[in-house]
Amino acid sequence: MSVHPFDLAIALDAVAPGRYRGHTSTAYANMIGPFGGITAAQLLAAVLRTDDRHGTPLACTVNFLAPVADGEFILSVRKTRQNNSSQHWLVELLQGDDPDPRANATVITALRRETWNAIEIPHPPVPPAADVAVTEKPALMRWPDSYEFRFIEGGFPSRSEGPELKSSCTIAWMRDQPPRPLDFPALMSLSDSFFPRVFVRRPRWVPAGTMSITTYFHCTDTDLAAVGASHLLAIANGQVFNGGFFDQTAHLWSDGGQCLATSHQIVYFKE
């Protein structure tokens, strides 16, 4: 049985205490360099590889500082604080002789307890994944081939210019392609799988890229095991576009109606 491309992408070799060597993945290539979601997943995977980690991911902020070049990278992981029920981590992605990181992340891992639970964000009425057609992908970059998209609202940004829309909302059933049981790195990557909202809102391709993404996890390993390889309901919305930057939010739901993750990112764009 062959190894799933996502597992190959997040595979890390321990080269020294707190240092792991990884490699960019052609299956998750963007137009230039890797898809940001896979870089985010690799940074989170480094924390999960440490010997003294306890708990599961609660929050992960990834900053994209400079383009990641195709090839090897080193992930340097530092535990910045150990508390009774949580740990804080700082991860840096380094390449070649460059003394500055190309990406970094702050991560919180924590032990969850059974408590009063509630979901305040709306879950839109949607047809089941099986009733929504799989969308053909634009052949512009590789990484979308590693996901299955079934769009309910919105879709891939058009390559031709169109009139400005009032909303950049996208609603889709999504999962890894080929299907793969969900884990935290995959959920992190999925939280960054939404095209820049500026492409959707004002149909026109312009240079754009995520500068920082923060994802909050609302689930345990048990919750993710229950999801398995089924589809997630993925919802993204733009917020404020100003001065060459904008932010967008995302909600990722299991098909059982649990909100597994909420995410927020800031993106640059050029005209």
Add this chain to the structure above:
Amino acid sequence: MSVHPFDLAIALDAVAPGRYRGHTSTAYANMIGPFGGITAAQLLAAVLRTDDRHGTPLACTVNFLAPVADGEFILSVRKTRQNNSSQHWLVELLQGDDPDPRANATVITALRRETWNAIEIPHPPVPPAADVAVTEKPALMRWPDSYEFRFIEGGFPSRSEGPELKSSCTIAWMRDQPPRPLDFPALMSLSDSFFPRVFVRRPRWVPAGTMSITTYFHCTDTDLAAVGASHLLAIANGQVFNGGFFDQTAHLWSDGGQCLATSHQIVYFKE
């Protein structure tokens, strides 16, 4: 003329290259230790104090790693990346002999350009600030005395238990008390000025605290100068409460209708 308490709170002494000494402020004290918003403002202020910073804040993620003790602290600032139109920063708050930071922040500063602008989040219909009564504060901690709150929806959490609400939404006009011209550190602090949504949603005081906050700025110095000391429309909503943690979002609007900042935070709570 006396110095504003906020200016005293964010005052920093340069003690070495990239190292600044600050001091907690009794005007912004929480029940135990400082209000998280003032700590976040201090971390951001350290970046703004550096000699080689260009641009204005675009994104600021602050992680609260351990309680900040009343008294002095050192802010250690490192520029992690210099790009043409943006800079990335890492700030750590250190106290006493503790080798680990008590708080840290990743900050992006950037040069904004005039571009196509849009706001996709809703601005609720609200009466002007002058038509909304100033709310009396609960005498539980000091920091709310440093703000003026005029609640339109929601209010200070009740000290008595009540039935669970369907929404934790709060809408209020807010500003510094005494009034002070808005700047980025003040906007950062205001973005953390919302009580934990769990107190509002399920009226009951329980131990709770922000673990990480991310604020995105959608404004320039010129925009903030136009706001001056007028009120901001502040809107907060809870998202997902699960396993002893929840996240909440915030939007901060000028009274002229510009969305100045959007924010997202993850909070622990105990039952």
